[in-house]
Amino acid sequence: MRDDFDYDDDLSYNDFDEEEEDDDFGMTFEEDLYLMIREKLRDTVQEFKAQHPMLKKLENAISNFKVNAKNTDDSKFYPLAAKLLSEHIKPLTEESEEIEEIYNNMQTDIARFKNQRAHGHEGEFYLS
Template identity: 85%
Template sequence: MRDEFDYDEDLSFSNFDDDEEDEDLGITFEEDLYLMIREKLRDTLQEFKGQYPMLKKLENAVSSFKVNAKNTDDSKFYPMAAKLLSEHIKPLTAESEEIEEIYDNMQADIARFKNQRAHGFEGDLYLSK
């Protein structure tokens, strides 16, 4: 059960390369998907913020994002956190086509919370692992 997610602390431990490691640690599908979304955002920002200066605003918004949801189990916490993160960065989409593209691409992964078989987005401005 998660009460809050801290971007800097939690992602420093999220370097998983295969499903066996995830299963050994007891990570739920929802947690794994949320961490993947955050990792894709982080990797995309690191890769492209020099090329697209507006991405620094997105990086600040993502790094300042925190969720507090006491007594919420993983199956509800992580989808809620992804939705709140999406809502947190949505206002920035009006400022940059690149941010809008990243936001739109992120929505494909967020949809996977409802349909685990859905294919997430992999592409130029939203990097896969």
């Protein structure tokens, strides 16, 4: 089967438009960043909730979070959604040092909405 695939003929890298390569399947930077933040939160909760039962409250807060901002373009919607999610989980930081650490680490990623070149958080208690 491998003989049927000709790298030169089947993969013509010159056919790609440079703009399309950066497009990331139609996602804007803001959407991609917001989804990454949600994924980090989900993965962190899944990884550590057995060791830190308070993370179940965080899991519930995240799963109950909804944003209703109709007629808003991506460049405004996703930063707003991230900010609202942050505000939604902030009260839990008073109940748990772990949630406070996750919240603080999340703020580093949220700052990237303003400065796309900023380095996002990569850490142990907010998985990358």
